[in-house]
Amino acid sequence: MVAVSSPCSNPPLPACTPVPSSNASKKPLLTYAADKAEPHWQDWKWQFRNRVTTLAGIEQYLHLTDDERAAFAAAGTNIPFAITPHYLDVIQSTPECSALRKTVVPRMAELTSTASEMVDPCGEDADMVAPGLVHRYPDRVLFLVNETCSVYCRYCTRSRVVGSGQHSVDFDAAYEYLEKTPQVRDVLISGGDPLVMADHKLEGIISRLHSIPHIDLVRIGSKIPVVLPQRITDDFVAMLKKYPPFYMSIHFLHPDEITPEVEAACNKLADAGIPTFSQTVLLKGVNDDPEVMKALMLKLLKIRVRPYYIYQCDPVQGTSHFRTQVQTGLDIMQHLRGHMTGYGVPTYVIDAPGGGGKVPIHPETVVSHADGTWTIKNFEGNEYQYIDG
Numbered sequence: 440m441v442a443v444s445s446p447c448s449n450p451p452l453p454a455c456t457p458v459p460s461s462n463a464s465k466k467p468l469l470t471y472a473a474d475k476a477e478p479h480w481q482d483w484k485w486q487f488r489n490r491v492t493t494l495a496g497i498e499q500y501l502h503l504t505d506d507e508r509a510a511f512a513a514a515g516t517n518i519p520f521a522i523t524p525h526y527l528d529v530i531q532s533t534p535e536c537s538a539l540r541k542t543v544v545p546r547m548a549e550l551t552s553t554a555s556e557m558v559d560p561c562g563e564d565a566d567m568v569a570p571g572l573v574h575r576y577p578d579r580v581l582f583l584v585n586e587t588c589s590v591y592c593r594y595c596t597r598s599r600v601v602g603s604g605q606h607s608v609d610f611d612a613a614y615e616y617l618e619k620t621p622q623v624r625d626v627l628i629s630g631g632d633p634l635v636m637a638d639h640k641l642e643g644i645i646s647r648l649h650s651i652p653h654i655d656l657v658r659i660g661s662k663i664p665v666v667l668p669q670r671i672t673d674d675f676v677a678m679l680k681k682y683p684p685f686y687m688s689i690h691f692l693h694p695d696e697i698t699p700e701v702e703a704a705c706n707k708l709a710d711a712g713i714p715t716f717s718q719t720v721l722l723k724g725v726n727d728d729p730e731v732m733k734a735l736m737l738k739l740l741k742i743r744v745r746p747y748y749i750y751q752c753d754p755v756q757g758t759s760h761f762r763t764q765v766q767t768g769l770d771i772m773q774h775l776r777g778h779m780t781g782y783g784v785p786t787y788v789i790d791a792p793g794g795g796g797k798v799p800i801h802p803e804t805v806v807s808h809a810d811g812t813w814t815i816k817n818f819e820g821n822e823y824q825y826i827d828g
């Protein structure tokens with residue numbers, strides 16, 4: 440066996456831009472230091488009940504900028520506001536780094552929409568075959584089982600739904616559709632965040648899907664292992680183990696999110712035989728730096744989460760301040776490819792606006808093709824020829 444040493448050590452991350460605070464010298468902030476020493480810190484229901492959901496609440500933990508405070512006060516904020524104690528503690532532990540804070544604390548820019556932005560950029564509502572059930576691809580469906588999340592991401596593709604009180608799900612109609620649609624063999628449960636539901640409610644959904652003979656695969660998409668890792672309890676994992684094969688997509692953004700608690704949660708899932716995959720939205724000022732993305736992917740590999748997708752930020756209303764140029768994503772992919780094992784290199788995708796589905800976007804590797812000779816370019820930009828036959 441040949442030992443392979445990785446050329447990729449973990450490089451220091453580039454310094455991030457501090458959030459300018461207009462009142463940094465004012466009142467001292469609360470921290471979670473005392474709570475972290477108590478058993479309730481490990482109780483996911485305590486974490487959920489004690490989410491910070493108001494302007495007055497968040498001002499106890501962060502010195503807000505004038506812009507952030509104005510965003511709370513402005514009428515018409517698109518998305519509700521909530522941060523779990525765990526995630527707020529992570530944000531507080533990196534006070535100079537504004538990356539994670541930007542993703543959950545509203546700014547005035549989210550009240551501005553551009554001409555190309557849409558309420559439902561992925562066209563999910565148009566493909567809804569029963570309330571809550573989206574059928575776009577031939578063999579798989581998206582099942583939006585709820586609208587509640589533990590934190591509300593300011594760039595959320597489903598900002599039209601999350602926390603709105605408007606989302607309806609007809610479980611009976613969805614199961615009936617699935618039973619009479621044998622080409623569907625794969626169900627992705629999403630929301631909102633399905634993991635805010637109690638174990639017995641989630642098990643009711645998973646077991647019902649599992650009972651449909653032509654459904655081979657049930658998956659769940661969640662951000663909770665990152666923002667509320669205490670939710671990944673032994674009981675929850677034991678429940679999931681009853682319904683193999685079961686896969687989980689986890690919404691990671693930044694290497695700072697991978698705390699010991701998150702590592703323990705992901706390892707618990709891996710130990711139970713539940714494959715996990717990362718989904719990362721490319722966000723300006725958060726993770727649009729090749730070294731940040733590289734550090735994230737390397738850390739994901741260490742906690743046994745397979746890097747899966749980097750998404751171009753969807754053109755949902757009020758998110759232009761988060762969106763990068765596509766070239767930024769291509770440059771990041773070029774930086775990742777060849778500089779770490781292929782296990783760590785995700786696929787960069789654009790969810791085609793208007794309901795076209797996910798389209799992979801690759802840095803150009805085929806330079807030319809003629810008479811069976813392919814000229815290809817490697818990660819260093821060097822050209823090679825491959826001849827068919």
Ligand code: SF4
Pocket residue numbers: 587588589590591592594595596597598601630631632661662690
């Ligand atoms: S957790 Fe997912 S569904 Fe909920 S706000 Fe964030 S991106 Fe949207």
